[in-house]
Amino acid sequence: MLRKCIRIRQGYTWLWPLFLLGSILVAGCKTIEPSPTIYIPASQAASKASLVSVRATGVSTAEVIVKSTAGLADQGWQVAAETTSGGPITLTPGSKQSLVTFTLTTCQAAGLVSGQTYRFTLQFVYNGRDTLSAERTYVHTLPAYWRRLSHLDTDEGDFTGSLLISKQSGTDYISAVRYVTDEQWQALLYDRSRDQWLTSSVPDLVPAYVPRHGLIRFQLQTSTDVSYVFNGLGFLYNALDQNHRLYKNTLFVKDNQGVKEIKDAGGDGEIAFFTTSDRAFLLTQLGPPALCIRRGNWEQYRGPDFPEAPGTLATFLVNGIGNVVNQIEGRPPHLYAYNPTTDQWSRRADFPGASRSRGVGFSAGNQGYFGLGATGEEERGLRDLWQYDPTTDRWQYVTDYPGQGHQYVMTNSAGDRAYLGWGYENQPTPSGGARQVGCTDFWEFKP
Secondary structure, three states: OOOOOOOOOOOOOOOOOOOOOOOOOOOOOOOOOOOOOOOOOOOOOOOOEEEEEEEEOOOOEEEEEEEEEOOOOHHHEEEEEEEOOOOEEOEEEEEEEEOOOEEEEEEEEEOOOOOOEEEEEEEEEEOOOEEEEEEEEEEOOOOOOEEEEOOOOOOOOOOOOEEEEEEEOOEEEEEEEEEEEOOEEEEEEEEOOOOEEEEEOOOOOOOOOOOOEOOEEEEEEEEOOEEEEEEEOOEEEEOOEEEEEEEOOEEEEEEOOEEEEEEOOOOOOOEEEEEOOOEEEEEEOOOOOOEEEEEOOOOEEEEOOOOOOOOEEEEEEEOOEEEEEEEOOOOOOEEEEEEOOOOEEEEEOOOOOOOOEOOEEEEEOOEEEEEOOEEOOOOEEOOEEEEEEOOOOEEEEEEEOOOOOOEOOEEEEEOOEEEEEOOEEEEEOOOOOEEEEEOOOEEEEOO
16 A cells, blocks of 8 residues: 655656646736636546645745545555655655545655755555556745645536635735536635635626636726626537537626626637726637727727737736737747737747746736746646746746646736636546646745
């Protein structure tokens, strides 16, 4: 049987297959990510384990968290660490937290060196039959910009959703709505005082009678003291062909006369967007370059086309300027800035990191950030995070995302910090394919 938190010296080679196409959502005044869209074809009920996170806790220490389902015994998994040259790293078992759908076990890694890369390997017995493995590389980096927040205690539905953040009494108020089934939404509120996700009633702004994947939500002002929340778009799956998406082209908004339905002029496809206080700027990923602009008074008009054919898009807003990272396979991601005042696009410095797709973007303070996603034909997951300074037009690597997901991670910004979490990760299977694993961890990033 497998045992927890041990030391081994063993190399692994992984093949990471193609993910389903999706996108990342961020909404609100500082919100600027594309809408995440995911289909979950496999049951989430099988006994399994995940290497959730690796996070620096000190100059030479890190926290490692493993998630295991109720059907997987303590002896059914093991996690180990080593240097990239094969030198073993000591892992010590720590605390355990039992939730309704899974258990979180914390181990401590010691003897780490800042700037050095390490390899963490998880082996576990999947569904009582096969022994599977998952691997994570980790660069020990200080300072640690990350604060670990509560997991979402679930094993069903989409592991992504629409995320809105607002300030109330000086505290970030975080709400999320996610697809569970074709008949059910789930609305959630994050309680900072208790570090807990709480289920709430689905807002009447969300069309409860048509649950969909990739729901978009954003809030726009029409005047100083009047604002509206827009909900809609997204897609359904064709009941006869799960590879075919039925995109919805309506938004819902509530005024003093009730909930109204308005048509959106954008094309069929996944939407990437950023918002200012009174306007939303929407682009279609992997689609036509049309920029659609919607005002807080519900009017919509056409802006200047995006300067090149869109690939997968990630966006962030800094000092009122919208930034769009265009990711096309086989070339460096291009960055374009859109100035709402002059109504013009301008080419900025190319992203210097690895070429990728499905990366995410967000802002914190006066800087933009981009990273994560997948690269290569094997869709190898990436968790590197880079900072963009618009005043110098330069990029620099900052840190790795400590969480489990590397695609479809939902994110949103709130002043000097951002929130990231949930999403999906691939785990290899004995047949040579991969299983898409939903992630439930959630993080605060404050540089």
